[in-house]
Amino acid sequence: MIYVGKRKNEIQEKHIVEGILRQIWVMEEDDDNVSKETLYKKFSTEHVDHALDEMTAGKLIHVDGPIFELTKIGRDRARLILRRHRIAERLLHDVLGVSDEVFELGACQFEHFVNEEIVSSICTLLGHPITCPHGKKIPPGSCCLHAKRKLQPVLGPLTKLRSGVQADVAYIAARSEESIERLSAIGVVPGLRFTVHHREPTFVIQFGERQLALDKEIAEEIFVRVITG
Ligand SMILES: [Zn+2]
Ligand SMILES: [Zn+2]
Structure with missing residues (x-):
């Protein structure tokens, strides 16, 4: 006790x-x-x-x-805390779409628990962001220094893809259960491999024999991992 x-x-x-x-x-x-x-x-x-x-x-x-x-020791430690905090803000805000009131608190909790290796993986996943959602500088980690030119996020919304690019659906960051259900009913689920057929006037993706038109709003909620292109 x-x-x-x-x-x-x-x-x-x-x-x-x-x-x-x-x-x-x-x-x-x-x-x-x-x-x-x-x-x-x-x-x-x-x-x-x-x-x-x-x-x-x-x-x-x-x-x-x-x-x-x-002191130097204090500054080094504070730097790591700030890095964890602001990377967490980016993750919660950009990827998970957590509301403004909640992501700040979430980042405060996150900063105490996550180790550097996990922070590096998240940083890489997000494309080594340099600022938090409030526009404050994120202290870079060794992953960022090694990344050099590879500053494209590993994952990004479908809307960022050019025509002809092949990608996998990584996850759906939909704000409503309804959109997730609608997408899954038409076969858009994590792991689906598709090609961007064209982008204008609507987004059309192709998988197998099937072509699917998506509203921009919906396409923005589909996060993908680029395979080729
Ligand atoms: Zn911030
Ligand atoms: Zn990094």
Whole structure:
């Protein structure tokens, strides 16, 4: 019982420290003064005081009177947290179509749990995005530096494909159950391989002997992985 309680506290403390590191980074980015008062507004006073002591002891921040700044160690750690947070925002916002109120909270939870390898895979999947949905810079990871010219997302909406391109349906990001059911009834399901027959005036895809016209709105909800073209 005691162990469980202690562990829970440790996890909570780690999350507060990470939350504060992110907050300091964001304030520095916006040229805001990094003060305890701003942190008190975001987190509870008691938590902030405790976390700042821990962070000073752990050499994550350097405190000089009312002013404090990230040390090299703190900056490196904050950078990873920001990267996880903003990559998560992109994933939840662009790919999963999670609503604005929810994706922010989701990204806050995500930033504490996901390891670098998973972040790299998501980053690659999204084409190594350089900004989050709010337009803030995403600190690049080693995957981005190695990617060089390959900046096309691995997955993208059907509407981005040119005529003649062959692709597989990866998933349907439809906002309603109805569209998913309608698409699956006509055979548009993950794994379907098709060719873009033409794009104008409507999108027509071909699979087997079959040609299928899709409204632009629907085509935007179909995410595909390019095979050739
Ligand atoms: Zn953002
Ligand atoms: Zn990357």
